[in-house]
Amino acid sequence: MRKIQNGKITKQILSTVPEMNLNGKNTLHIHQEFDKLYNSITEAKETATPMRTIVKKNNIKTMAKFRRLTKILDRYHQALITNGKTDHLDRTIRNILIILIQEGNVCKEQWWQ
Structure with missing residues (x-):
């Protein structure tokens, strides 16, 4: 259930990212656009995923x-x-x-x- 909610939040965040227009662009510009897209995906994932702390009990x-x-x-x-x-x-x-x-x-x- 939680994964579905996180996925919906991630999709909502990524829906605000503008589409890439790569027609007639050079490879440097394409790499920059892919880097922007990757950063957007990473930020959306971090925003949608709640922070968890792990507490390990010692013996x-x-x-x-x-x-x-x-x-x-x-x-x-x-x-x-x-x-x-x-x-x-x-x-x-x-x-x-x-x-x-x-x-x-x-x-x-x-x-x-």
Whole structure:
């Protein structure tokens, strides 16, 4: 139904375009006229076709894991600020950062697909 309406609107817009008179014209003039006609068709199509936005939903499990890792990293960072630097805390934060980067790459890959 929508395609039929778009086609009618396109025909109405194109009905206002003057006809080409190519009798006795040189090739340069013919090419210019065809370019004008092509531009008119393209403009009519863009005017008649409604804009659509595509929203792609990401994988909820992956995004939840990414958020959870971010919260865990924030808590360990707060513990680092509060208690000072220890070897265990430093290793844990580094490991979480590595996992967070890997999970971010998974999210990015899914976003591009």
